[in-house]
Amino acid sequence: MLKEFREFIAKGNVMDMAVGIIIGAAFTAIVSSLVDDLINPIIGLFTGGIDFSNQFVVLSGEGNFASLEAAREAGAAVFAYGSFLMAVLNFLIVAWVVFLLVKMVNRVKAAAVTEPEPAPEEPAGPSELDVLIEIRDRLKV
Template sequence: MLKEFREFIARGNVMDMAVGIIIGAAFTAIVTSLVDDLINPIIGLVTGGVDFTNKYIVLSGEVAAGTGLETARESGAAIFAYGSFLMAVLNFLIVAWVVFMLVKAVNRAKSMAIEEEKVEEAPAGPTQEELLAQIRDLLATRAA
């Protein structure tokens, strides 16, 4: 059993997956910081600082007007917290857009690198078949 476990861990797929998870976790921190520290403040500036997080409807129970969402939840009332949901959807869309733009930039950089490789490669010259066809044509012209 130990031997099987060692073989499983030593496989390339497991190591690739581990590296992907570690890089993904680090990348998540970068994207989260980008959204929270750079993009959300700009959106807040444009929208006048509107924050829907504390928007809710009391379904049952009593909550004083103007009470924050957390306090309303702690009161034991049934709360329909549509504002938190809207903010979660908005944050998801922002993060998805940022990831899309980053992936698009990486793909563009990859395609540019591939095109540069193609340009740098010198033409290989004629193939054997092309040379043989030229020799055949020359021999045919001499014979005629």
């Protein structure tokens, strides 16, 4: 059983998947930074500095909370539509970045693939008719 497990792990697909997961985790940090540190501030400029992630409506009772975190700490039931909108926006941005990355990788792969050189043509040997004529001529002698 240990031998089978070792063979399974040594297969290329498993190793490729492991490398993909590790690279994916590192890429997640880069994309999160891109969204949080670069794109969201730009969106904030266009929306007048509104941070969507702090937009909420208190559903349970009365309360005037300064932030979503304060409302949650007080135990109030909140409808945090801003956090949801930011999650959707972040997803769309991540999907767009991944799309662009895959498109770029496909372009690089296509450029790397070169057409194989055609094999040099070997000189054609005598045709079947030529061989038969030669045999006939030799038999006459």
